[in-house]
Structures are given as structure tokens and as C-alpha cells.
Amino acid sequence: MKSIDNQFFQTHLQGVDVSLDSQILDTYGRDWTHLREPAPSAVLFPRDTDQVQQIVHQAREHGFAIVPSGGRTGLSGGAVAADGEWVVSLEKMRTMGEVNITESCVDVEAGVVTATIQQAAGHSGLFYGVDFASAGSSQIGGNIATNAGGIRVLRYGLTRDQILGLTAVTGTGELLALNQGLIKNATGYDLRHLLIGSEGTLAIITGATLKLWPKPPLRDVLLLGLPDHQAVMPLFASASHSFKLSAFEFFSQACVEHVCTHAGLQPPLDQPASYYALLELDQVDEPLMLDWFEQAMDSGWIEDGVISQSHEQSQQLWAYRERISESIAPRKPYKNDIAVRVGSVPALLEQLDELVKQHYPDFEVLWYGHIGDGNLHLNVLKPDTMALDTFKSQCEQVNELVFAAVQNHLGSISAEHGVGLLKQPWLNFSRSAAEIELMRCIKRQFDPDGILNPGKLLSG
Ligand SMILES: Cc1cc2nc3c(=O)[nH]c(=O)nc-3n(C[C@H](O)[C@H](O)[C@H](O)COP(=O)(O)OP(=O)(O)OC[C@H]3O[C@@H](n4cnc5c(N)ncnc54)[C@H](O)[C@@H]3O)c2cc1C
Numbered sequence: 001m002k003s004i005d006n007q008f009f010q011t012h013l014q015g016v017d018v019s020l021d022s023q024i025l026d027t028y029g030r031d032w033t034h035l036r037e038p039a040p041s042a043v044l045f046p047r048d049t050d051q052v053q054q055i056v057h058q059a060r061e062h063g064f065a066i067v068p069s070g071g072r073t074g075l076s077g078g079a080v081a082a083d084g085e086w087v088v089s090l091e092k093m094r095t096m097g098e099v100n101i102t103e104s105c106v107d108v109e110a111g112v113v114t115a116t117i118q119q120a121a122g123h124s125g126l127f128y129g130v131d132f133a134s135a136g137s138s139q140i141g142g143n144i145a146t147n148a149g150g151i152r153v154l155r156y157g158l159t160r161d162q163i164l165g166l167t168a169v170t171g172t173g174e175l176l177a178l179n180q181g182l183i184k185n186a187t188g189y190d191l192r193h194l195l196i197g198s199e200g201t202l203a204i205i206t207g208a209t210l211k212l213w214p215k216p217p218l219r220d221v222l223l224l225g226l227p228d229h230q231a232v233m234p235l236f237a238s239a240s241h242s243f244k245l246s247a248f249e250f251f252s253q254a255c256v257e258h259v260c261t262h263a264g265l266q267p268p269l270d271q272p273a274s275y276y277a278l279l280e281l282d283q284v285d286e287p288l289m290l291d292w293f294e295q296a297m298d299s300g301w302i303e304d305g306v307i308s309q310s311h312e313q314s315q316q317l318w319a320y321r322e323r324i325s326e327s328i329a330p331r332k333p334y335k336n337d338i339a340v341r342v343g344s345v346p347a348l349l350e351q352l353d354e355l356v357k358q359h360y361p362d363f364e365v366l367w368y369g370h371i372g373d374g375n376l377h378l379n380v381l382k383p384d385t386m387a388l389d390t391f392k393s394q395c396e397q398v399n400e401l402v403f404a405a406v407q408n409h410l411g412s413i414s415a416e417h418g419v420g421l422l423k424q425p426w427l428n429f430s431r432s433a434a435e436i437e438l439m440r441c442i443k444r445q446f447d448p449d450g451i452l453n454p455g456k457l458l459s460g
Pocket of ligand 1: 031032067068069070071072073074075077078079090110131132133134137138139140141142143144145146147148149150151199200201203204205206325326416417420453456
């Protein structure tokens with residue numbers, strides 16, 4: 001690792017806030033994965049795009065790699081700095097424009113926290129469509145860099161679908177202003193979409209123009225107990241034909257037990273079910289809802305269920321799904337975030353269930369996910385007595401089998417968390433050799449010296 005001191009930054013990056021404090025290096029060098037020890041050489045906090053450009057120029061000139069850093073809630077190690085990099089945190093770039101009511105959009109700097117955008121949209125009578133459990137900490141720059149999904153993709157799409165414009169600084173320090181809020185723009189390659197989901201490997205995102213939606217109508221939330229996972233797809237098909245769904249989530253009884261223990265909640269139903277589906281939908285008349293509920297019971301898709309009667313109850317029901325990640329975090333879960341076409345979910349679930357029983361007989365395995373868009377999270381919990389490295393290498397061996405099953409269904413090894421460091425060795429299960437080579441060519445154009453997030457997404 002190259003040595004670096006305050007004098008260097010005072011000489012070359014005057015005016016940029018820099019920290020070399022060991023605790024700060026440790027904090028900003030990791031994300032939620034905690035599977036690699038951090039070792040950055042500095043943490044830099046630019047206050048504007050001009051400072052971001054200066055940082056890139058200096059990193060390039062002095063041969064330092066950069067790890068762009070948002071809220072560090074990432075689940076694939078994308079924001080981990082373990083090799084003397086400069087962490088560039090966007091957290092001091094938090095300016096947000098007035099909500100533009102005429103065009104239903106808002107301009108934000110990259111460091112604005114996702115929940116702040118949701119709140120600002122709400123105060124103006126509009127709605128920001130992306131939401132997930134880490135929205136209180138994640139930043140819009142990180143959401144764009146990972147093309148974050150979350151709980152309402154069914155209705156509003158991914159982060160990609162919210163981006164009307166983007167500003168970003170490439171690995172040569174060039175500032176790009178892409179699409180500039182336009183709805184129509186047929187002038188060739190849309191570089192905005194190349195940067196969305198690029199995981200900090202092509203450019204540092206400095207700001208965005210975000211699409212906002214009309215305020216949603218009142219909504220019902222249903223928490224339903226399912227006898228087995230075979231019931232989930234017929235239930236989804238029936239619900240999506242009967243209602244205007246905004247979310248259809250899935251989780252196992254083991255998840256409910258962890259949440260109840262962690263958050264001190266009572267079980268949601270009188271009798272535990274094997275699996276649960278959580279549905280959010282535009283409110284419908286009670287008789288219509290009860291009819292559907294009875295039909296679902298008669299079909300054997302559900303055993304029991306509750307329907308929210310107020311906003312507070314909706315939030316209480318959502319807690320069983322939204323608090324899963326935090327409740328299992330102390331067990332250092334090994335996470336798989338896979339996706340297939342919705343129609344292939346039952347077959348994949350069947351196959352993975354067998355694989356899990358065969359290869360993880362001693363591990364606790366949890367299923368949950370945004371199953372309405374084909375996205376499953378398979379979480380394996382580390383036994384307390386097992387060393388982290390042993391656990392990780394056992395999970396990585398099983399990855400080959402899990403990803404081969406996903407590949408057979410033409411699915412994705414990373415639905416929404418990104419590839420980062422953790423999924424990088426398996427990228428070829430989802431992308432052809434030709435695609436990966438094209439991705440490398442694109443990377444060379446944006447970042448000829450390979451200083452932006454090296455080793456993430458593409459191997460070094
Ligand atoms: C409890 C919990 C629940 C979650 N639920 C979901 C979910 O439902 N759906 C979902 O999609 N994700 C989910 N996540 C994952 C995570 O919150 C998202 O990936 C989020 O988008 C990361 O944002 P961040 O600001 O924390 O980014 P970070 O973790 O800081 O960074 C993520 C990646 O983006 C890059 N990056 C960050 N900022 C920039 C920038 N300005 N320019 C260029 N690159 C940048 C980093 O280098 C890294 O590669 C969850 C995480 C947790 C902890």
C-alpha cells in the first residue's frame with residue numbers, strides 16, 4: 001500500500017475534507033457485508049462536483065484507486081475498500097432542489113439519503129417510487145450505482161425507471177450531464193443507462209433528476225399464511241389479476257421467528273404457517289376482498305391471513321418483512337440475491353430447496369424476497385461456532401450449484417444488490433463471454449487507468 005499523509009492532500013487537494021483517522025478509515029472502508037477487512041488509505045468528502053473532478057485528476061496522476069461510497073448499505077461488497085484506495089464519500093453533497101410540480105421531478109445531489117427524497121416528494125403531494133428497508137441510510141448515488149429495486153418494483157419499476165437525468169465524473173475527470181431531465185431524447189446511445197447499475201466502475205455519480213409519481217391512493221396490506229411454497233405462484237397470479245398490486249413479498253416462518261425475537265413482536269397469525277405472502281394493493285371494497293380471500297382459502301393457497309384496518313396496522317404488517325435483514329445481520333448471513341422470470345420461480349424454488357437440504361444440512365437457511373418480480377433472497381446463517389472464513393468458503397462452493405440452477409432458468413445471479421466483490425467470480429453464470437468483453441471495453445473508455453472501483457463487478 002502506498003503511504004500518504006495530510007501534507008499530500010494539503011498540497012494537491014486544498015479545500016477537500018480528508019480523513020486519515022483509523023476509525024474513520026475502518027468505518028468508511030466497509031459496507032453491510034462485513035466479509036472483508038477494510039484498509040483504505042484515505043477518506044475524502046467532496047462538497048461539489050468540481051472537487052470530485054479534482055480528486056479524480058489527483059488519483060489518476062498519483063496512481064490511487066477510488067471507491068465511490070454512498071450510505072454503505074450495499075450487500076455485495078461494492079463499497080468495500082480493502083487495498084489502500086481512496087474512499088470518496090458523497091455524504092457532503094446533499095443539496096436538493098425544490099420539487100418541480102409541473103414536471104413531477106426533483107434535482108438531487110448524489111449524497112441525498114433515499115428517505116429524504118421520499119419525504120420531500122410526500123410533502124409536495126407526490127411520491128418517490130423506490131423503497132426498501134435501508135432507505136433511511138442509503139444514498140441516491142448508491143441506489144443509482146446499484147440500480148436498486150426494493151418492495152414496489154411491481155408498480156414503479158427499478159431505480160433505473162426513476163432517472164430522468166444524471167451528472168457524473170468519469171475516470172478521466174470528465175463531467176457528463178446526461179439526458180438533463182428530458183422525457184424524449186432520441187439522439188443515440190443513452191449513456192445514462194450505462195451508468196445506472198455500473199457500481200462505481202465507470203464514473204462517480206454526482207447528481208440526478210428523479211421522476212416523481214402521483215400520490216398513491218389508500219392501500220390495503222394483507223399478510224397471508226401459505227401451506228407450502230408451491231402455493232405462492234397461483235396466489236400471485238390470482239392477486240395480480242384481481243387487484244392493483246404495488247407489492248407481493250414472500251418469506252418463510254424462520255424469518256418471522258427471527259423478526260419476532262429481534263424486534264419483540266408477536267407472531268402475525270394464531271398458527272404459524274410454513275411461508276407467508278405480504279400483499280400491498282390499492283384499497284378495494286370489503287366484500288370483494290372477502291370473496292377473494294375465501295376463494296384463496298378454498299383453493300388451498302392460504303391457510304389464514306390478516307388484512308390491515310389502518311395505516312398503523314399496515315406498517316405493523318410490513319415490519320415482518322422489512323425487519324428480516326436487520327434481525328439476521330448479527331448472524332453474518334451469506335446472501336444470495338437471484339432472479340428468474342416469474343413463471344420459472346416455482347421450478348427454481350423446488351430445485352434450490354433440494355440443493356439446500358443436501359448441501360446445507362447443518363446450516364440455518366432463510367428464504368425471502370420480492371417474489372412478484374421473480375427475485376429471491378437465499379440467506380444462509382453462520383453457525384456461532386464456525387470461523388467466518390470456513391463458513392464463507394463452504395457457501396462459495398454451494399454457489400456454483402445455486403448459480404448453475406439459476407443459469408438453467410436463464411436467470412440472474414444478482415437481481416438487485418449488484419455484483420461487487422462477492423458475486424464477481426460468478427458473473428459468467430449470467431453474462432456471456434462476449435458481453436463481459438464488451439463491458440471491459442466500455443470500462444476502458446470511461447476509466448482508461450482502471451482507477452474506479454477496481455476488482456468490483458469485473459475481475460482486475
Ligand atoms: C436492511 C437492508 C435492506 C436492503 N434491501 C434492499 C432492497 O430491497 N432492494 C435493493 O435493491 N437493495 C437493498 N439493500 C441493499 C442496499 O441498500 C442497496 O444496494 C443500496 O442501493 C445501496 O446504496 P448505498 O448508498 O448504501 O450504496 P453503497 O453501499 O455505499 O455503495 C453501493 C455501490 O455503489 C457505488 N456507489 C455508491 N455511491 C456512488 C456514487 N455516488 N457514484 C458511483 N458509485 C457509487 C459503490 O462504490 C458500490 O459499488 C438492502 C440493504 C440493507 C442493509
